[in-house]
Amino acid sequence: MPPILNTRSISKQFGATPLFRNISLTVEDGARIGLIGPNGAGKSTLLAILAGQVAPDSGELAVRKLARVAYVPQDSRFNPGLTVREILQASLADGHVLESEREGRLREIAGRSGFATLDVEADSLSGGWSKRLAIVEALASQPDVLLLDEPTNHLDLAGIEWLEELLTASPFAIVTVSHDRYFLETTSTQIIELNRIYPDGILRIKGNFSRFLEEREAWLESQSRLQESLRNRVRTEIEWLRRGPKARATKSKARIDAAHALIGQLAEIDARSATTTAGIDFAATQRKTRRLLECDNVACDMAGQRLFSGLSFILTAGMKIGLVGPNGSGKTTLLRLLLGEIDPAAGSIRRAEALRLVYFSQIRDLDENLTLRRALAPEGDTVHYQDRPVHVASWAARFLFTGEQLNQPVRNLSGGERARVLIAKLMLEPADVLLLDEPTNDLDIPTLEILEDNLIDFPGALVLVTHDRYLLNRVATTVLGLDGKGHTGLFGDYAQWEAWLAEQEQAAAPSRPAPKSAPDPSNSPAPKKKLSYLEAREFAAIEQRVEASDARLAAARQTMDSPEIATNAAALQQALTELEMAKQENDALYARWAELTEKAG
Numbered sequence: 001m002p003p004i005l006n007t008r009s010i011s012k013q014f015g016a017t018p019l020f021r022n023i024s025l026t027v028e029d030g031a032r033i034g035l036i037g038p039n040g041a042g043k044s045t046l047l048a049i050l051a052g053q054v055a056p057d058s059g060e061l062a063v064r065k066l067a068r069v070a071y072v073p074q075d076s077r078f079n080p081g082l083t084v085r086e087i088l089q090a091s092l093a094d095g096h097v098l099e100s101e102r103e104g105r106l107r108e109i110a111g112r113s114g115f116a117t118l119d120v121e122a123d124s125l126s127g128g129w130s131k132r133l134a135i136v137e138a139l140a141s142q143p144d145v146l147l148l149d150e151p152t153n154h155l156d157l158a159g160i161e162w163l164e165e166l167l168t169a170s171p172f173a174i175v176t177v178s179h180d181r182y183f184l185e186t187t188s189t190q191i192i193e194l195n196r197i198y199p200d201g202i203l204r205i206k207g208n209f210s211r212f213l214e215e216r217e218a219w220l221e222s223q224s225r226l227q228e229s230l231r232n233r234v235r236t237e238i239e240w241l242r243r244g245p246k247a248r249a250t251k252s253k254a255r256i257d258a259a260h261a262l263i264g265q266l267a268e269i270d271a272r273s274a275t276t277t278a279g280i281d282f283a284a285t286q287r288k289t290r291r292l293l294e295c296d297n298v299a300c301d302m303a304g305q306r307l308f309s310g311l312s313f314i315l316t317a318g319m320k321i322g323l324v325g326p327n328g329s330g331k332t333t334l335l336r337l338l339l340g341e342i343d344p345a346a347g348s349i350r351r352a353e354a355l356r357l358v359y360f361s362q363i364r365d366l367d368e369n370l371t372l373r374r375a376l377a378p379e380g381d382t383v384h385y386q387d388r389p390v391h392v393a394s395w396a397a398r399f400l401f402t403g404e405q406l407n408q409p410v411r412n413l414s415g416g417e418r419a420r421v422l423i424a425k426l427m428l429e430p431a432d433v434l435l436l437d438e439p440t441n442d443l444d445i446p447t448l449e450i451l452e453d454n455l456i457d458f459p460g461a462l463v464l465v466t467h468d469r470y471l472l473n474r475v476a477t478t479v480l481g482l483d484g485k486g487h488t489g490l491f492g493d494y495a496q497w498e499a500w501l502a503e504q505e506q507a508a509a510p511s512r513p514a515p516k517s518a519p520d521p522s523n524s525p526a527p528k529k530k531l532s533y534l535e536a537r538e539f540a541a542i543e544q545r546v547e548a549s550d551a552r553l554a555a556a557r558q559t560m561d562s563p564e565i566a567t568n569a570a571a572l573q574q575a576l577t578e579l580e581m582a583k584q585e586n587d588a589l590y591a592r593w594a595e596l597t598e599k600a601g
Helices: 043-050 084-094 099-113 127-140 157-168 181-187 209-242 250-273 331-339 372-376 392-398 403-407 415-426 445-457 469-475 494-508 533-560 569-600
Strands: 005-014 017-027 032-036 058-063 069-072 145-149 173-177 190-194 202-206 291-302 305-316 320-324 346-351 357-360 382-385 388-391 433-437 461-465 478-482 488-491
Touching: 005 043, 017 043, 017 058, 017 190, 017 202, 032 043, 032 181, 043 069, 043 145, 043 173, 069 127, 084 099, 084 127, 099 127, 127 145, 127 157, 157 181, 173 181, 181 209, 181 469, 190 209, 202 209, 291 331, 305 331, 305 346, 305 461, 305 478, 305 488, 320 331, 320 469, 320 494, 331 357, 331 433, 331 461, 357 415, 372 392, 372 403, 372 415, 382 392, 388 392, 392 403, 392 415, 415 445, 445 469, 461 469, 469 494, 478 494, 488 494, 533 569
Parallel strands: 032 173, 032 190, 069 145, 145 173, 320 461, 320 478, 357 433, 433 461
Antiparallel strands: 005 017, 005 058, 190 202, 291 305, 291 346, 382 388, 478 488
16 A cells, blocks of 8 residues: 655755755555654744645655644644634544544543533634634544644643553644654654754664664764775875866866865765754852742632632742643742732742743744844844853854845744744843743753753753753752642652642542642652653553563463474474563563562552
8 A cells, every 4th residue: 555645855945045945755555653853943833734734845745645633833822713613523524433423422532531521612722722613523434544733732741641641642644843752752653853964864773762762872883984995095085186087087077076076975975963052051040048039838719719729838049849730720820929929819939039030931922023133132243141242143153044044034933943032042041940831832852952951051940841841850959849739848859749730630639529728738748659751651561562472472381282383393492482481571561560669559
């Protein structure tokens, strides 16, 4: 059967800037593709081309006959006045679901997506629930391939786990643009990186994200060895050319041509391999005070509803707090409380004298009509960084912008490039405390790694709201968790918060009476669970894998006991091989189960 989607030598550019050239890739049945690449490489554009929303400048896209392609862009918008039910009904009709079956499918979709009611208007939903609706709308059309552009950006951590489970259980092909490394690890069985450093413009590796990193490193090492070998050969040929060979001799002509070909090949590889990274370095003040901010029994109300209460903690220099909780639990509101934009409903917040708090909002407020030059330097052609003037062109280059981009409007920038502009503005403000609300949205993986390193090294205090679990686990020294029902707690890591949240939900379940007051995790022993996120997911499924392995081993032993096998040499050898493989798998699984059980406590 032909692939669902097949691109042949497609190219695309905006203005004079090429995004990619002569890209060829296929999407087969059941593929789970994670599409990554640096900001500005054209990932979103490539996905839109695969969806038929954008035409390539050259090349062609072939779509298998009768194949259905569903596309969920980064920003999900719905017509005003339409309810969730009406949107899903229209999608079911587009998917040619029989009218008699639609109500049952609607109930099934509502159950899978977590919507309490389908009669709410779609344009009243929060960003996270709008994203859920866009995803289940795409699924309702019964696609052969689902194209997702940054689907985790507006989802909270529970929403990301919901999406992971949904995708791993789905039979259709999936292509996902994402920078969430844990999400890629869980949901992808092959990774494609769109990047100009590769001869074909892409690197395609079968396996999860960890495997991709290993294979990519091996490719880069091979490329480095090739460069060094070419450089040595070119050096030898240049020395020979300097001696003035006689061009009339046939052998000399051939060698001169070969030397120039080598020089051109090396120049092409050097040009492709030249990479830069964003120069992120948050400026801190020289404050000596250790105690920066103190919350004492703080409560907060919003629209007549109590978001949380009894919140007490002290923020000191060097402290890195990861703020987590479901959508609507009050994470952004808490940042505004710390910033002093709103007052607590109860309790008090004490700030050190002349405390400098710098806030990064998840609402990317940039005037799209401004040029990049004016966005980076509103007045004049210099900015002041760490008490010294820096020319705007140098400042732009630090964040991977070219001189040609300085006079382009902000609206021409990709989402990741806009995020880099905001980080560049943020870095100009010396801070005692950084309050970052979803700073990673749209950032590519190399920039994320630079951001992580600088947040770890930042000498001031940090309060970080993020759905990027890898960033959270790497940066946060403490996790402040909100459960969305008024309770809060301080934890050693994300896994401890997740375990506490599960206990909260279990305690509130109808089968058990809810406790009169939730325990304060900051005053109680920390949960024993020490599993990482991926290990916790593995632990949750390992018992089922062990049962399947037990069944395989039992079947292999039963086959060995069969009288027919004993008289057939070839069949006996095959049965012995299967038995040995089943034993090895079974032993390994039981050993891993014991290891995870001990680690989880």
